[in-house]
Amino acid sequence: MALLKKGKGKKVDHMKTCLRCMECGHEASLLVERKFVCPNCGGLYDVVHDLSSLDCKTFAGFARIFDERAMASHRESHDPRVTSGVWRFKELIMPYLPNNQIVTLGEGDVPIVPAGENLRNWIGGGLDLWLILEGMGPTGSFKDFGGTVMVSVAKAAGITNIGCASTGDTSAMAAAYAAAAGMGCVVILPKGKVTPAQLAQPLVYGAKVITLPGDFDICMKVVRELVAVGALFPANSLNPTRIEGHQATVFLTAQFFGWNLPDWFALPVGNGSNCSSVGKGIRTLYSIGYHRTKSRILGCQSMAARPLAESWLDAGESDATIDSWREEYRPMQVGETTATAARIGDPVSREKVMREILASNGAMVIADEPALNEAVSVCGRDGIFVCPQTGIALEGVRQAVKEGTIVEGSRVVVVSTANGLKFTESASDNPLGDIIEAPDCELSTVVKIMGL
């Protein structure tokens, strides 16, 4: 069995970027690490950069650089810091990676749009409400933000094969960026339990799809074994380089509002990489001298998969500490929900999510199933087709307004995590949909149905 080659060299400066266990502080090399779990204590790694050695020393200086790149982005360029809305912020994301190692599909420069009238009325509270549409990218989900960084670092580390067990956004992202990098990608799935729509992206992107005669848990077990023996580089949520890229959500939003953060970011929480990233992005901006509005994070979960929100509530809500939360936390058996991408009973990044919720003076809420689906319909009535996970966050904002957590006039940015086109089945089942069967094909019949 040919194992993965160890990192070839110092393409990322080891001294200036490293992995550090968030629990015990153990450090590891970004280009050598293959398992992304601390060997001492089993904790998750953070990526840590020494930003102090960058040329730019002031927040205004960074903002000027990022603004210049954004302004050039409508022009032909082969500089990934211009063509990618993630690498625009390279100095804050992966500063010491050589530009020629960057693997990009032009991700990141997604629309930030004001909520429409129907959505504003439905949520209430007189908010200044916006959506960042992260599904408007290469593979149709927010995972592209992290994928471009993960695969670029993997390329620098000499990796030739990446893989995962995922039926959705992660396998699409891994397969697309592996293709762009010229790497192999393996997606391991349970035989007979995956729809053509879920298979389409990995297959089109040229991944090797291996189906196993077992359930999804067995697929995950085999992936863990492959990682353990060094046969596969994992594209899953354990890999902290993804979180570096996801910080772009915060940087794009701040830039959009003239280098001001909103009062709140509202996000759906599955494995939790996006919450972790938004929290880290806010802290990163502060670390380089930003000192205006500090955003709070609203972490939103569905009733079907609410292990973090429930334990935060049980631990005393805004009085919770990391210790009181740990005491209350229990993995849960997930129920049924249309928001399948966030249907996770034991989130990988739970410790990071809770760190960021607490650090941002944030909050958590639980969206029940009818309400999250209604949110998708209401948003659609404004001409914006979001995924059911976004529905969790929209209903979460509505609840936070009702409970008084989010006050009138607040600027709230909802992170819309995937393109609605990935969820057409659940959308067409929605009871709010208006289908009328005409008994015949006469003009007068149709005119009557139209209500004219």
Next chain:
Amino acid sequence: MALLKKGKGKKVDHMKTCLRCMECGHEASLLVERKFVCPNCGGLYDVVHDLSSLDCKTFAGFARIFDERAMASHRESHDPRVTSGVWRFKELIMPYLPNNQIVTLGEGDVPIVPAGENLRNWIGGGLDLWLILEGMGPTGSFKDFGGTVMVSVAKAAGITNIGCASTGDTSAMAAAYAAAAGMGCVVILPKGKVTPAQLAQPLVYGAKVITLPGDFDICMKVVRELVAVGALFPANSLNPTRIEGHQATVFLTAQFFGWNLPDWFALPVGNGSNCSSVGKGIRTLYSIGYHRTKSRILGCQSMAARPLAESWLDAGESDATIDSWREEYRPMQVGETTATAARIGDPVSREKVMREILASNGAMVIADEPALNEAVSVCGRDGIFVCPQTGIALEGVRQAVKEGTIVEGSRVVVVSTANGLKFTESASDNPLGDIIEAPDCELSTVVKIMGL
């Protein structure tokens, strides 16, 4: 039966923008016309603007305005000329429409990306090859470019209900922009012959879907009758305001290349509105003083639906005239193809397509079914998931290179018309897909399949 109200007033200056029959020159008011077919001769209308009365008089002056708006587009704004990549070019698209009539979903500012290595090698010919990814927008297809203009003009005309019979991109676009405008939208479809994926967008966007106990032709007939009696404002290809918006393809591309057009635009041709638009866009740029590279248009059709390409070939290819082409043109019975959105046997905009192919010294090609599907797979191997219609254009470019029509070193921009996520069924059926069934769930079995 409450008929549509006639236009309320002079919101668009009638003297400066009008409809003119492309056959007999008959003129009609943009805000009063409801049927979009010349009452004298049955010809199609063009939208005609008097650009000479605009403040800006030079090409450089226009370019400066458009560049300033593009540079502001990463910042919060409520000016549609900044937030929309279509309305950025308002002076060339619908100059006399008041800004407060504009209905936008933030469409238009789509990525223009270089072809990847696999696609370049597959097409050959040493081209400078790019794709404009028009599926990366609000409703996932190029129809958004025209939809925003059509619905804005309809709003100015006092229209309260729009509609169509379409299973795909047109119904999605019409429903989304009607929602954004606060209008009603009716989509008429054959009962039991539409998939959940096709229904999802109109339903989410709040359209009234009426199913008839008949086939698709009967649905089209009922829509024509509704238009004829003034009960419905048509969102279909007859409406020439859509073509004004689609011109943005040309303007965005020219701006991207520093106000230079490519040697070729390659497009799939269904009803032909995009070919008509690209041709008009090129002519519009010339009319305001652009005088660099003049693009040629490569119109590409599938073997299953090739009425225009076949008649162009029969009429003598590059020796064809509009008269010799008309003599050869026959509608055709369409065959089966994965490129269903271009599966049209008698294209509505055929006269406009041929006018632009001839005016641009362009060409037409026919893509056979296996090759167009292969093109989608090859593009996927670079990490870009395009629709089968884009496959027609990619295979078209490959053929044009083989035949010597497109010469080495040419800059070619392929118009990718829809998001691959709209075509996951056909993508997952692709024989190039690599699915391997493992006989058991053992690590060693999977490692062997991975080829390690």
